[in-house]
Structure formats: C-alpha cells, structure tokens
Amino acid sequence: MSLRSDLAVIAGHVAEGSRVLDVGCGDGALMAALRDDRGCDARGLEIDAGNVASAVARGLSVIQGDADVDLAGYPDRSFDYAILSQTLQTARAPDVVLDHLLRIGRRAFVSFPNFAQWRVRLSLLWGGRMPVTRQLPESWFDTPNIHHVTIDDFREHLKERGVTVEGAWFLSGDRQRSSAAANLLAQHAVFLLRR
Amino acid sequence: MTGDDRFGCNRHVTLPGPLRLDGGMLLSPVEIAYETYGTLDADGGNAILVCHALTGDQHVASEHPRTGKPGWWTRLIGPGKPIDPARDFVICSNVIGSCMGSSGPASVNPATGRPWGMAFPVITIRDMVRAQGMLLDHLGVARLKAVVGGSMGGMQALSWAATFPERIAAAVVIASTARHSAQNIAFHEVGRQAIMADPKWQGGDYYGGEPPAAGLAVARMAAHITYLSEAGLTEKFGRRLQARPGKEDGTKSFGFDADFQVESYLRHQGLAFVDRFDANSYLYITRALDYFDLAEEHGGLLANAFRDAPTRFCLVSFDTDWLYPTSESRAIVQALNAAGAPVSFVELSSPYGHDAFLLDAPEMNRVVDGFLKGGR
Numbered sequence: 001m002s003l004r005s006d007l008a009v010i011a012g013h014v015a016e017g018s019r020v021l022d023v024g025c026g027d028g029a030l031m032a033a034l035r036d037d038r039g040c041d042a043r044g045l046e047i048d049a050g051n052v053a054s055a056v057a058r059g060l061s062v063i064q065g066d067a068d069v070d071l072a073g074y075p076d077r078s079f080d081y082a083i084l085s086q087t088l089q090t091a092r093a094p095d096v097v098l099d100h101l102l103r104i105g106r107r108a109f110v111s112f113p114n115f116a117q118w119r120v121r122l123s124l125l126w127g128g129r130m131p132v133t134r135q136l137p138e139s140w141f142d143t144p145n146i147h148h149v150t151i152d153d154f155r156e157h158l159k160e161r162g163v164t165v166e167g168a169w170f171l172s173g174d175r176q177r178s179s180a181a182a183n184l185l186a187q188h189a190v191f192l193l194r195r
Numbered sequence: 196m197t198g199d200d201r202f203g204c205n206r207h208v209t210l211p212g213p214l215r216l217d218g219g220m221l222l223s224p225v226e227i228a229y230e231t232y233g234t235l236d237a238d239g240g241n242a243i244l245v246c247h248a249l250t251g252d253q254h255v256a257s258e259h260p261r262t263g264k265p266g267w268w269t270r271l272i273g274p275g276k277p278i279d280p281a282r283d284f285v286i287c288s289n290v291i292g293s294c295m296g297s298s299g300p301a302s303v304n305p306a307t308g309r310p311w312g313m314a315f316p317v318i319t320i321r322d323m324v325r326a327q328g329m330l331l332d333h334l335g336v337a338r339l340k341a342v343v344g345g346s347m348g349g350m351q352a353l354s355w356a357a358t359f360p361e362r363i364a365a366a367v368v369i370a371s372t373a374r375h376s377a378q379n380i381a382f383h384e385v386g387r388q389a390i391m392a393d394p395k396w397q398g399g400d401y402y403g404g405e406p407p408a409a410g411l412a413v414a415r416m417a418a419h420i421t422y423l424s425e426a427g428l429t430e431k432f433g434r435r436l437q438a439r440p441g442k443e444d445g446t447k448s449f450g451f452d453a454d455f456q457v458e459s460y461l462r463h464q465g466l467a468f469v470d471r472f473d474a475n476s477y478l479y480i481t482r483a484l485d486y487f488d489l490a491e492e493h494g495g496l497l498a499n500a501f502r503d504a505p506t507r508f509c510l511v512s513f514d515t516d517w518l519y520p521t522s523e524s525r526a527i528v529q530a531l532n533a534a535g536a537p538v539s540f541v542e543l544s545s546p547y548g549h550d551a552f553l554l555d556a557p558e559m560n561r562v563v564d565g566f567l568k569g570g571r
Contacts, residue, residue, distance in 0.1 A: 043537065049558070052541040056509065056562045059569020061537040063528055073529040 003033055006085055006111040009169045009190045013109075014038055018080035021045070021104060023067050023097075024087030028055030035060070043079070045070060068092045071100035083109040089145040095157070102163065102195040111190040116150035116183045117172075135187050151183040158193065167192035201334055202231045204257045207296050210329050214291075217486075220316040224305070227330045228296025229253050229288035232272070233280030235336065242336045243278055243567075244327060245287040246344030246351035249418075249480050250472055252295040255287040256280070261471050270555060271343075277564035278343065288330050290323040290351075292480050294473035297326070301402060301473045313399035318479060320347070320487045324354045328362070338362050341567055345369035345552035346519065347480070350487050353527070356508070357489060357500040365507040367563055370516050370552040372523035373497055373530070374488035379518065382421055383481040386414030390474045399475050411474040412465030419464045424515035424548030432457040490530075497530035508538040509566040511552070511559055518549040539566060 003011055007030045014020060017039045022031050025044030028051075034040035044062035046052050055062040063070070067084070068091055082105030084097065089112050091097045101108040113135050114120075123131035130140040138144070151170065158165060170177040170186035177186040201208070206229050213223035230253045235242060245255050245268065252259070256266035256273055272278040278285055289297040292315075300315040307314075331339070342352040342363050349371025356366045372379075390396055393410030401407060420428075435456045436445025445454070453459040493499035501508075508531055512524040521542045531538040543558050545551035552559065 041537075049541050049543060052539070053543075053558050053562050053565075056539045056541065056569070057565025059565060061507065061539050063532075063538060063540040064542055065525075065528075065540075073532055075533055075535075078532075078535065 003029060005171050005174050006169075006188045006190050007033070009171070010083060010085065010109045010111065011037065013167065013192065014040060014081055016040070019043075019078075020081045020083060021074070021079040022083045022085070023071065023101065024084060024090075025051075025055060025060075025062060027051045028058050028060040028062060030083070030085065031055065031060050031062070032058050067097050067100075071097060071104065074100070074104045076103050077106055079105045081105050081107050081109060085109070085111045086113065088112045089115075089147050089149055091147065094147050094149070095161075098157075098161075098163075102193060106194065107166065108193045109190060110154075110193060111188060112149055112154070113145070114151045114170075114183065114186050114189055115148040116152065117187050118184050119187075121184075151186060151189045154189065154191070158191070164194050165191060166194055202235075204230045204232075204254075205260070206230060208330070208333055210333060212329070214322065214326055214329065216316050216322045217319040218317050218322075222291070222298060222316060222322075224298075225291065225326055225329060226296065226298045226302060227288050227291070227326060229286060229330060230255065230257060231287075231334070232256055232285040233283050235284040235334075239335070239337055240340060241282065242284045242286060242331075242339050244331070244339050244342045244355070245272065245278070245285060246327075246342060246348035247287065247290065248344075248346040248348050249484065250415075250468070250477075251348070252293070253287045253289045254295075256285070259471075267553065268345075270553075271560060271563065277560050277567060283340070284336075286331070286334065286336070288327055290347075290480065291326045292318045292323065292476060292483060294476040299473070300399065300475035300479055310402040312402065312475060315475070315479065317482055317486075319483050320350050320354050321358055321492070323483065324351055324358050327351070327355075328359060331362070339364065341365040341367060343367040343369075343563070344371070346371055346549065347484055349519075350484070350489075353489055353500075354487075356504055356506045357493065360501075360504040360506060363506050365509070365567065367509045367511075367566065368524075368527065369511045369559065369563075370513055370519055370549055371510075372487075372519040373500075373527050374490060374523075375485050376523075380485045382417060383485055385417045387478050387481060389413035389417070390478060393474075396474065399478075401474075406469070407474045408469040411469045411472065411477060412462075414474075414477060415468040415472075416461040416465045419461060421518045422549045424517070424546060426515065427546050427548055428457060430546065432460060497527065498533040501531055501534040501536050504534065504536050506536065507566075507569075508536055509562065510538065510540040511562060512540075512542045513545045513548070513551040514542055515545055515547065516549040516551065 031042040052064045082101040120131040169190040170182035171188040212225040213221035289295040304311040342355045349368035352366040390410040393407035396407035490497040512521040528540045
C-alpha cells in the first residue's frame with residue numbers, strides 16, 4: 001500500500017527505531033509504515049471511533065481523542081517525534097496544538113494543505129466561490145477545515161513563536177516544489193520543527 | 196494434555212494457601228472453581244484469563260449448570276471469535292467471595308465446619324487477582340498472553356497489570372473503571388441495605404434455612420437499572436402497561452401490582468437472580484468493588500500503578516454507560532500515557548448502557564480481535 005505523498009515524506013525522514021506520536025493518525029497508515037519499515041514505537045491519537053477501531057485492528061496503539069483537548073495529558077518530551085498530518089487546519093486552537101506538539105515531541109512534523117496554492121486562489125478570485133479541489137473536496141458547509149492556513153502564514157507564525165525549522169518539503173501531487181515558489185505552487189507543505 | 200484433570204469445564208481445586216488478604220487475614224484453604232478451553236501451548240504463550248463481573252461466573256463459554264443458559268461471553272469467546280479455543284488457552288475462574296464454587300461466605304469455614312457467613316473475611320479485587328495467580332501456578336501457566344474483562348472483570352485486568360506486571364503481556368479493560376465513585380458506592384449501599392433489612396438475612400447466618408430472597412431481589416433490581424441506559428429502558432418499555440386477561444394493552448390497577456412493563460421486567464430480573472446467587476456473596480463482592488481504588492494502592496497516583504509495566508493495554512467504553520462512563524476510561528488512558536505504556540482506547544456507540552459489553556458489539560469484537568493479534 002502506498003502512502004499519501006506528505007506521509008511518505010514524513011516516513012522517509014523519521015529516524016529508525018524512534019518513538020513517534022501520530023496526532024490525527026486516521027486508520028494508522030503512517031503508523032503501520034513507521035512500525036513495519038522503520039522499527040518505530042508508534043502511538044496514535046484519532047478522533048473518529050471507526051478509524052480507531054481500524055488502527056487497533058492493525059495491532060497499533062491508538063487512543064480515541066481530540067487533539068484540542070487530549071494532548072494536554074501527554075508528558076513533556078515523551079516522544080522523539082510528534083506528527084500532525086493534515087490536522088492543523090481542523091483544530092479549534094491550532095496554535096495551542098502546535099505548542100503541545102513541540103512540548104511532547106523533541107521534534108514535530110506538521111503537514112497541511114496550502115490554501116494559497118494557485119488553484120485555490122483562482123477559484124476564489126475568478127469563481128467567487130470557496131474552493132473545492134481534489135485536495136480540498138468538501139463544500140464550505142461540511143469542511144472540517146476551520147482554520148485555513150497558507151505556507152507563508154505558517155512560516156510567519158513559526159518565526160513569531162521562535163520555532164526552529166529543521167526541514168520543509170513542498171508538494172504538488174508527488175512533485176516537490178522549491179521553497180521560493182511554494183506558497184503559490186504547492187498543494188501541501190510538510191515542516192520538520194523543533195523548539 | 197488429555198487425561199490431565201486440571202483442564203476442562205466444571206473444574207474445582209482446593210489449594211492449601213494460605214492467601215494473605217488485603218484485610219490482613221490469611222485464607223486457607225483457597226477453593227477455586229474454574230473452566231479452561233483449548234490447549235495450553237508447549238511454551239505456555241497462548242493463555243488468556245477471562246475475568247467475570249459482579250454476578251458472573253466461570254461458565255464464560257459453556258452452559259450454565261443451574262440456568263441452562265449459554266456461556267455469558269460467547270459473543271467474544273468461541274470458534275471464529277476474537278478469543279478462540281482453537282488457538283488460545285482460555286481460563287475463567289469464579290472470583291473468591293462468590294458463590295459458584297470458589298471460597299466465599301457460603302463455603303465451609305474449616306474452623307467451625309459450618310458456612311462462613313459474615314465471618315468470611317472481606318476481600319478486595321486484588322485478593323481475587325492473587326487467588327487467580329495461585330490458580331495459574333496450579334495450572335502451570337507462568338505468563339498470560341492477556342487478561343480480558345468487562346466491568347469488574349476489567350478492574351481485575353487492571354489489578355493484574357499492577358500486581359503481576361511480569362505475568363501479563365496484555366490487558367483488555369472494557370466498560371470499567373480504576374476506582375468506584377461515590378455514586379457507584381451509593382447504589383451498592385442501597386443493595387446491601389435491602390439485603391440486610393430482610394429479616395431472613397439473620398446477620399448472614401441463614402444457611403440451612405430460607406435465604407433473604409426479597410432483599411437480594413431488591414438489590415438486584417436497583418443494580419440492574421444502573422446497567423441499562425435511560426434511552427434503552429424507554430425504547431424497550433416506555434410507559435407501556437402490562438397485558439392482562441382481556442386487556443391486551445394493559446390497564447392501570449389503581450393498586451400496586453406491576454402495572455408498568457418496566458416494573459414487571461425488574462421484578463423478573465430480581466426473582467431470576469435469587470435462584471442463582473447468594474445474598475452474602477453479593478455483600479462481599481459489592482464491598483470489594485467499593486474498596487477498589489487502584490490509585491490509592493499506589494500512593495494516590497494512578498500512573499504509578501503502571502510504571503515500567505511491560506503490558507499493552509486496550510480500553511473500550513460505551514457512550515451510554517453511566518455506571519462506568521467514558522471519563523473513567525479516559526482517566527486510565529491518561530495514567531497509562533503518563534506511565535509510557537502502550538495503550539489503545541475507543542469509545543463505542545451503543546444504546547444499551549453498561550450491559551453493552553455483554554451484548555452484540557461487532558466493533559468491540561473488531562477492536563479486541565485486532566488488539567490481541569497485534570501482540571503476536
């Protein structure tokens with residue numbers, strides 16, 4: 001089974017044998033890859049009961065919970081990596097979630113869809129409608145994405161909070177985009193961060 | 196293993212003990228009624244202990260000798276089920292304090308030759324677990340692949356992980372809690388007072404005469420309400436009246452017969468219960484539940500109960516369970532996280548309240564199945 005492109009980037013850069021917390025782990029696809037291919041001790045947090053059941057049925061350790069509420073209970077530095085993939089934009093308080101991530105993990109991977117990608121811009125500029133794209137398939141009323149963020153927004157936020165960027169990858173489909181053009185061209189961003 | 200009479204259904208063993216109880220007394224001998232299913236692997240790695248709830252018994256996957264009903268957890272245990280005797284060696288024992296063959300207030304006090312009655316020592320969940328440990332020694336099981344239980348069975352699974360961490364690879368804790376709340380204790384006290392207010396109780400010394408059936412039935416009725424959800428009761432009975440001769444839809448009696456179907460149902464539950472359960476055992480086991488506070492046993496911090504435990508944990512709660520609500524499972528999950536233990540947790544949706552774990556719950560089976568296989 002092939003991983004979603006942002007997950008493949010993360011899986012490719014997690015050190016072997018490390019302890020990993022995957023926040024918003026879905027059905028555990030990344031966790032299973034990390035466990036099977038990189039010998040990681042992976043734990044997950046996931047809000048949807050059906051996804052949790054699927055992940056546990058894969059033999060993974062996953063807790064049903066809400067990143068906005070339940071990260072507070074994790075001890076400092078209890079993981080080598082805390083991962084937040086495609087979940088930041090769904091959090092009620094994404095800044096607080098990010099703080100927890102950087103507290104719980106020695107490093108954090110954060111991936112999110114870039115709302116400044118040109119297709120999204122065009123859709124809003126010319127269509128006058130909230131964009132519905134392949135990456136953002138839900139309509140305005142049923143999207144879980146409640147905090148739309150762009151790559152430049154996120155960079156600015158990191159700078160303000162004094163967060164160190166150890167790596168960044170910008171993706172359109174499976175293609176990597178340059179850092180300079182990322183805010184316009186990339187559909188997804190993956191950041192490797194530490195406090 | 197054929198021919199070894201330690202294994203099979205309807206087993207009973209008298210172990211010399213003594214078992215040192217949390218209350219300070221020594222229990223000797225220790226009688227344990229139990230059943231096993233399947234075959235213990237040569238390396239002993241396939242043993243699963245299933246723990247029963249307050250009024251449960253060792254007949255987890257075999258017909259109950261007194262009621263003729265099928266085993267109480269055949270939805271989880273059996274051919275093709277998450278716990279399968281074709282693969283697993285399954286052990287289920289009657290807890291001490293109970294009345295299905297293990298040492299309890301109805302068994303004979305060797306000092307007097309008469310039933311213990313209230314002279315039986317008060318026991319705890321951990322005492323039950325230690326007795327199970329003695330049984331495993333007798334069976335030659337050094338280490339368990341898993342301990343699995345719902346409700347009080349889940350408390351035993353937690354207590355196992357805290358008491359014998361080196362003997363248990365995984366714990367499945369369903370619809371349970373790490374401590375009894377004031378509300379839990381309050382409901383139990385209602386039940387105990389109902390029993391003790393029955394003149395037939397006689398200070399617990401009723402063996403050989405008539406048991407305090409009316410008191411025990413009331414205790415069961417009160418407890419049974421806590422096992423069901425309000426929505427479940429409404430759906431099943433609503434305000435519907437009992438059918439009477441000539442009145443299919445029922446009619447109010449303007450008296451105190453069981454007019455409402457829910458009354459009739461509860462009375463039936465109470466009456467059916469007294470046929471199979473001993474009132475004194477009900478007192479002792481509810482006491483053990485009320486005393487249960489795993490954090491208290493570990494310096495007030497629940498995480499300490501699981502510090503450096505090599506055990507994997509799986510917790511399941513049900514959204515309509517108000518006896519041991521999801522928040523109790525979450526507190527355990529937090530403690531396990533703090534202790535760094537591998538833990539899975541899911542809250543499942545069910546209309547049936549606390550009893551959901553005993554009923555048809557395909558998602559629960561999927562989770563338990565995956566969790567148990569994940570450890571191989």
